[in-house]
Structures are given as C-alpha cells and as structure tokens.
Amino acid sequence: MNIDLSHNIFDVNSESFERLALDVFRYQAVHNEVYAKFLSLLKINIADVESVQKIPFLPISFFKTHKVYTGSSEHEIVFTSSGTTGAETSKHFVKSLNIYEESFTKAFSYFYGDISKYCILALLPSYLEREGSSLVYMANRLICDSQHPQSGFFLHNPDVLVRTLVMLEASGQPTILIGVTFALLELAKKHSLKLSNTIVMETGGMKGRGKELIRSEMHKILMDAFGINAVHSEYGMTELLSQAYSKGDGIFATPPWMKVLVRDAYDPFTLLPPERSGALNIIDLANVHSCSFIQTDDLGVVHSNETFEVLGRLDGSQIRGCNLLVL
Numbered sequence: 001m002n003i004d005l006s007h008n009i010f011d012v013n014s015e016s017f018e019r020l021a022l023d024v025f026r027y028q029a030v031h032n033e034v035y036a037k038f039l040s041l042l043k044i045n046i047a048d049v050e051s052v053q054k055i056p057f058l059p060i061s062f063f064k065t066h067k068v069y070t071g072s073s074e075h076e077i078v079f080t081s082s083g084t085t086g087a088e089t090s091k092h093f094v095k096s097l098n099i100y101e102e103s104f105t106k107a108f109s110y111f112y113g114d115i116s117k118y119c120i121l122a123l124l125p126s127y128l129e130r131e132g133s134s135l136v137y138m139a140n141r142l143i144c145d146s147q148h149p150q151s152g153f154f155l156h157n158p159d160v161l162v163r164t165l166v167m168l169e170a171s172g173q174p175t176i177l178i179g180v181t182f183a184l185l186e187l188a189k190k191h192s193l194k195l196s197n198t199i200v201m202e203t204g205g206m207k208g209r210g211k212e213l214i215r216s217e218m219h220k221i222l223m224d225a226f227g228i229n230a231v232h233s234e235y236g237m238t239e240l241l242s243q244a245y246s247k248g249d250g251i252f253a254t255p256p257w258m259k260v261l262v263r264d265a266y267d268p269f270t271l272l273p274p275e276r277s278g279a280l281n282i283i284d285l286a287n288v289h290s291c292s293f294i295q296t297d298d299l300g301v302v303h304s305n306e307t308f309e310v311l312g313r314l315d316g317s318q319i320r321g322c323n324l325l326v327l
Helices: 006-011 017-031 033-041 097-112 134-146 158-171 181-190 215-226
Strands: 077-080 091-094 119-123 175-179 198-202 232-235 244-246 258-264 267-271 277-284 293-302 308-313
Touching: 006 097, 017 033, 091 097, 097 134, 097 244, 119 134, 119 158, 119 181, 158 175, 158 181, 158 198, 175 181, 181 198, 181 215, 198 215, 258 293, 277 308
Parallel strands: 119 175, 175 198, 198 232
Antiparallel strands: 077 091, 232 244, 258 267, 258 277, 277 293, 293 308
C-alpha cells in the first residue's frame, strides 16, 4: 500500500471521500500501534471493513494515556490540551506541520475566502499563557497571512482591542475577532459596540471562568453587546488537525476532508441516522499520521445535509463499551 496518503487529503470530494477514508483506515490499522491493538481487542478483521460505517472509532481519551501515532518517523511538534489544574491533558504528536497548516488555511479559505481581505484579532488569553496550543498556532498563522498591520493577539489589554475595533469599523475594514468564550463574554460585559464589518467568532471554552451557558444564551449576550446578527463559531480540538465552522445558530459545516457521524451514547458501535442525537464521531483525514477516526466526548446531532450541532458533553455515567478498554 502507498503509505503517503497525505497528497490526496485536500483533493477529496464527496465521491472520493469513502475510498480515501478506507485507505487511511487500512494504513492506520497496520501502522498505528495503539489503533492496531484496539482493533485486535475488538477482534476486527481489517478486510471485513468495507464501508465508513464499519470503521471502529478510537475513544479520544487515548490521546491522554497513549502516543497515538502512525508510522515510525519522528514527530515535528506535540500539541497539548488545556486541562484544568491537575487534570491529565491530551497530547497530539504531529508528524507534519505542513499538513496542519494546509488543513486550517484551506478550511478557512473554504468558508471565508481570501485571508488577505481580513484583519484578524485574536482574544485567546488562556491559550497564549501556556505552550503547545494548536489554536494559538493556527491563529498566529492566520494573523501573519492576513498581512494587515492591525492584526494581532490581545492578551490583557481589552481597551486597546476596543480602540482597534472602533478604528477598523470606521474604515470599513472586514475583520474577524476570534476569541475564547469566557474572554468574549468578559469583553461584552464591559463594552458595548456596534460592529457591522466584524465577524465575531467564538472557539468555545469557559474552563471554570464562570457559569457555563448554553450556546444560544451566550450568543445572545454577544449579539446584544456587539450589535451583530450572528455569532460565528469554530469547532476544533487538540486531537484533530481540521476545524468545522458555524456562521450562526451553532450549525457547523465541515471541509471536504472531515466528516461527522453520530453514535449511540450507550453503545459506541451503533451509528445513528440523521436527526438523531447522540455522541459525535469525527473522521479527520488530516490526521493521517495519528488517528483519523475519533470518538469524541461531545453530544450532538447531524442533519440530513451533513451539517451538525453540538448539544453538550458526555458525563461519566454515559461512557460505555470501548471507552472502557485499557490498552
């Protein structure tokens, strides 16, 4: 088998997705030690897996306890999650930063067009204050690619951010303010703005910084404070190299090399049809050198047009089946 499948990832379309996903599965089933053992414990015969629906998905928790990596070559970087104090964090060993950069730059272009049209303002304080954040890496590259002189990070200087937003609005400059949820809410509490040329994009995450709000409540606070009709959202995580985006109402769409499925929260081997809520499985072909088939701990629903919503998180009582396997 040709083990360099990375050249095909970003040319995939709806017709070729399943074929490439199965190629990636067969590659990882042999060359990813953790995934191979997982499949062995499940007594999976690789040859019997002939459709995406039959691919077993690896519980995301294994990124906390194992090196989930395909192949024997050296990794280029390790991205880590932002766990609370004392919590075990996920580690994503990334063979190629080029693949990650191609994934997020092409995904951004797919949903928003040419990055050079925008000024990018990043409000990611908790992420900037630690090392290993894939979100900070992505935001930094987007800031650089925008080539706008006002693009940049804003850590503990909200007044400067507000002045920058007002100046950009006055000049009619298309702008994206991408921020972690708690930081955007804190900004909204202190400042009332009228943003007509700015996309406000939340990346999720309260991390104990305040009351957890459902997305619709949080979006209403931001819309009222900033005078906008919709809040955009980015759906990504340390364990993935691709992102989905929502342009409002929490309805996410994926780039062509990413697909979301729903499984029964109590039976991880049963996939559910569209419009049924359950736990989310993610296929991310950009994860060709780690694992492309991930059982997340998010609850959601996938619609018939393949858009999806995130409805919450699994609690401990809902984790069953292969989530309890120990390799």
